[in-house]
Amino acid sequence: MTKKIGFIVNPIAGMGGKVGLKGTDGVINKAIKLGAKPIAENKALETLKEFISHFSIQNDLHWFTCAGTMGENELKKAGLTKIDIVYNLKSKKTTAIDTKNACLKFLEKQVDLILFCGGDGTARDIFEVVSNKIPILGIPSGVKMHSGVFGINTNATAKMLHEFVNKRLTIGDAEIMDLDEKLCRKGKWNIRLFGIAKGIVEPTYVQVGKSTFESVTDDEVKDELTEHIKDEIEKNSDYLFLFGSGGTIDYIAKKSKIKNTLLGIDAVYKKKVVESDLNEERILKLLQKYPKVKLILSPIGAQGFILGRGNLQLSPKIIKKIGLDNIIVVSTPAKLSSTPFLRVDTGDKELDHLFAEKEFMMVVIGYRLSRVVKIQTNNF
Amino acid sequence: MGGQTLMKRNATAFLKNEYEELVNKNLDWKLRILESGSTPHSIVDGKKVIMFCSNNYLNLSNHPRLIQSAIDAAKKYGAGSGSVRAIAGTMKLHIEVEKKLAKFKRTEAALIYQTGFAANSGLIPQLVGEGDIIISDELNHGSIIDGVRLTKADRAVYKHRDVSELEKVLTDADKKYRRILIITDGVFSMDGDIAPMDKIVEIANEFGAMTYVDDAHGEGVIGPEGRGIGAHFKIEGKIDVEMGTFSKAYGVVGGLIAGSQDLVNFAYNKSRTWLLSGSHPPAVAGAQLAAIDVLETEPQHVKKLWDNTKYFKKELESMGFDIGTSETPITPVIVGESSKAKELSNRLFEEGVFALPIVFPMVARDKARIRTMMNAGHTKEDLDYTLEKFEKLGKNLDII
Numbered sequence: 001m002t003k004k005i006g007f008i009v010n011p012i013a014g015m016g017g018k019v020g021l022k023g024t025d026g027v028i029n030k031a032i033k034l035g036a037k038p039i040a041e042n043k044a045l046e047t048l049k050e051f052i053s054h055f056s057i058q059n060d061l062h063w064f065t066c067a068g069t070m071g072e073n074e075l076k077k078a079g080l081t082k083i084d085i086v087y088n089l090k091s092k093k094t095t096a097i098d099t100k101n102a103c104l105k106f107l108e109k110q111v112d113l114i115l116f117c118g119g120d121g122t123a124r125d126i127f128e129v130v131s132n133k134i135p136i137l138g139i140p141s142g143v144k145m146h147s148g149v150f151g152i153n154t155n156a157t158a159k160m161l162h163e164f165v166n167k168r169l170t171i172g173d174a175e176i177m178d179l180d181e182k183l184c185r186k187g188k189w190n191i192r193l194f195g196i197a198k199g200i201v202e203p204t205y206v207q208v209g210k211s212t213f214e215s216v217t218d219d220e221v222k223d224e225l226t227e228h229i230k231d232e233i234e235k236n237s238d239y240l241f242l243f244g245s246g247g248t249i250d251y252i253a254k255k256s257k258i259k260n261t262l263l264g265i266d267a268v269y270k271k272k273v274v275e276s277d278l279n280e281e282r283i284l285k286l287l288q289k290y291p292k293v294k295l296i297l298s299p300i301g302a303q304g305f306i307l308g309r310g311n312l313q314l315s316p317k318i319i320k321k322i323g324l325d326n327i328i329v330v331s332t333p334a335k336l337s338s339t340p341f342l343r344v345d346t347g348d349k350e351l352d353h354l355f356a357e358k359e360f361m362m363v364v365i366g367y368r369l370s371r372v373v374k375i376q377t378n379n380f
Numbered sequence: 381m382g383g384q385t386l387m388k389r390n391a392t393a394f395l396k397n398e399y400e401e402l403v404n405k406n407l408d409w410k411l412r413i414l415e416s417g418s419t420p421h422s423i424v425d426g427k428k429v430i431m432f433c434s435n436n437y438l439n440l441s442n443h444p445r446l447i448q449s450a451i452d453a454a455k456k457y458g459a460g461s462g463s464v465r466a467i468a469g470t471m472k473l474h475i476e477v478e479k480k481l482a483k484f485k486r487t488e489a490a491l492i493y494q495t496g497f498a499a500n501s502g503l504i505p506q507l508v509g510e511g512d513i514i515i516s517d518e519l520n521h522g523s524i525i526d527g528v529r530l531t532k533a534d535r536a537v538y539k540h541r542d543v544s545e546l547e548k549v550l551t552d553a554d555k556k557y558r559r560i561l562i563i564t565d566g567v568f569s570m571d572g573d574i575a576p577m578d579k580i581v582e583i584a585n586e587f588g589a590m591t592y593v594d595d596a597h598g599e600g601v602i603g604p605e606g607r608g609i610g611a612h613f614k615i616e617g618k619i620d621v622e623m624g625t626f627s628k629a630y631g632v633v634g635g636l637i638a639g640s641q642d643l644v645n646f647a648y649n650k651s652r653t654w655l656l657s658g659s660h661p662p663a664v665a666g667a668q669l670a671a672i673d674v675l676e677t678e679p680q681h682v683k684k685l686w687d688n689t690k691y692f693k694k695e696l697e698s699m700g701f702d703i704g705t706s707e708t709p710i711t712p713v714i715v716g717e718s719s720k721a722k723e724l725s726n727r728l729f730e731e732g733v734f735a736l737p738i739v740f741p742m743v744a745r746d747k748a749r750i751r752t753m754m755n756a757g758h759t760k761e762d763l764d765y766t767l768e769k770f771e772k773l774g775k776n777l778d779i780i
Contacts, residue, residue, distance in 0.1 A: 362552050
């Protein structure tokens with residue numbers, strides 16, 4: 001069956017990096033003045049060529065893209081033929097609006113995957129339109145790439161595309177994260193979690209008998225994690241449970257019939273939400289009221305952060321009070337295979353040091369099943 | 381009332397449906413039929429082939445002493461044992477095998493199970509329960525995994541053969557659990573590498589954890605006289621449970637555990653698989669007894685197996701094949717993509733060499749392979765013929 005791929009290049013992505021800007025959102029003119037050169041086109045082309053050279057299945061693909069520098073040029077240069085231009089730029093300079101308009105067309109055409117070339121900003125623009133309706137795969141070309149939708153490099157992205165087209169990869173959660181650029185240029189630094197998109201992930205296999213394996217879906221794995229957490233809540237009935245943010249934890253909460261805020265921190269006591277979407281202050285108050293607390297975290301984004309990205313409400317003070325031994329980290333094996341470390345960057349040297357000393361944490365990867373994962377506390 | 385009742389449901393439609401689904405996905409087992417014994421030259425599906433996928437490493441299944449001992453036992457004690465071991469099925473012969481085995485393994489005691497699978501699935505769930513943890517190598521074999529699933533214990537996996545990761549898991553588990561059980565394969569059947577059992581035992585002792593090794597592919601193969609992994613690392617009697625099988629190198633059938641008398645007393649009183657299946661027929665016990673005897677008195681079989689293995693590995697390597705990190709008579713010939721492995725296996729079969737492909741997800745996608753298992757009964761001519769075919773086809777298929 002023919003696969004439909006929406007292809008979009010953000011031609012200005014990544015230009016801010018070499019000239020010391022933290023992105024190009026709203027400051028492209030400044031970047032160009034500083035001498036920034038486009039890099040996205042080459043990255044996109046490299047990926048497409050890699051994809052074609054190794055894998056001879058491009059005939060099964062139908063490409064939908066934007067005119068000129070936003071995709072058409074790269075596809076043609078790569079020698080691909082089955083291309084439909086679904087969007088023409090309104091002016092020579094591309095903006096977020098163009099990306100979003102193109103995505104509306106992709107939705108209309110019901111593409112199977114959106115392959116884009118850009119950074120966190122581009123991923124966010126796409127996500128704002130397609131939400132979790134279409135899986136997204138990013139060719140890394142931005143200054144910031146915290147979102148969990150990118151391949152590690154062009155080569156890896158080409159390979160993922162190939163595996164997806166061959167149905168060897170499946171669809172799973174991928175966080176969309178981005179720096180708040182306005183705050184950042186003012187010297188404040190905050191990576192926000194914007195939402196949970198669909199990305200493509202390695203399926204999980206379980207051995208069901210001698211030499212036989214079954215591939216299980218991401219949801220089936222998360223069902224197991226849910227059972228695990230339910231047991232934990234049951235066993236520790238005198239504990240307050242803080243549910244962290246991210247797709248995996250959101251799924252667990254929903255399945256446990258706990259009303260959860262996808263991007264925020266919620267507190268659960270005796271299976272009921274006591275407070276939701278908490279900020280630091282309110283968490284600290286809760287900690288006074290409930291002396292026994294367990295915190296459920298999951299690695300988020302491309303780098304697998306459990307603390308320090310997308311959940312700054314969980315301040316060092318809070319983590320110290322809860323205690324490292326009361327943190328439960330859950331993750332699908334697929335997620336762990338793409339981020340082999342748990343990254344921690346709390347902004348507090350003493351606390352980061354505690355994590356560094358701990359060296360590793362046990363991560364729950366199935367029902368009553370865990371594995372050891374190293375902790376990385378270096379700043380990135 | 382009376383008259384026609386409505387059909388509630390089709391009680392058995394799923395049998396056909398599910399089977400057909402497997403067939404459609406090409407996931408059904410296509411059974412290959414041996415028209416000969418499991419011999420170095422076998423007749424498989426009507427074709428004469430050199431056998432490279434049997435576990436009959438030492439060719440003991442064809443050894444005259446085993447065959448004679450089976451016949452003698454059957455003549456003397458009959459075809460069946462009449463009962464489960466616990467009630468009236470324990471014959472003197474069974475006890476004799478267990479005593480001889482313990483002596484051979486240099487352990488205090490041993491116990492025979494109906495199969496290796498029965499040993500794992502029967503014993504593991506008794507060793508641990510709720511509030512305990514099983515720590516296992518991530519690449520453990522299916523029969524261990526099934527045993528582990530039957531328990532209420534928590535589970536943690538560590539990276540393949542990585543003792544430092546194991547130590548980390550132990551550090552974490554130490555505070556939280558009552559009993560800790562470390563389980564690993566002795567010889568890993570996909571890659572032919574060996575678990576670092578000496579180090580595992582050492583670290584287990586530090587933490588007060590039990591050790592359990594499934595040595596199915598090591599029994600009769602590694603260690604002096606083929607006495608298995610304990611002997612290989614010179615730690616006989618120090619592994620809490622040395623589990624193995626009579627169905628591979630020993631050339632018969634049946635599972636075994638070797639360890640302390642306490643272990644054996646506990647195991648046969650608690651393993652449901654042991655308690656609830658009939659004991660081995662006298663012929664099986666007779667052959668088992670002879671198998672141990674042959675291992676003790678005829679060192680040439682183990683030696684031949686290793687000579688063959690070393691020669692075969694050396695030649696494959698010099699041809700330019702990637703043969704992985706095997707340390708045992710299991711030699712994987714890594715070819716890359718799954719399709720290539722399947723193709724090579726088919727062509728080898730056409731040429732009279734029977735070796736199975738192992739493909740994703742049993743091994744990584746780009747590490748599909750032909751798994752060859754050496755046999756002490758192979759002659760140098762057999763190996764040269766096989767190597768020649770590997771070389772020819774390897775070149776044809778752009779592997780070397």
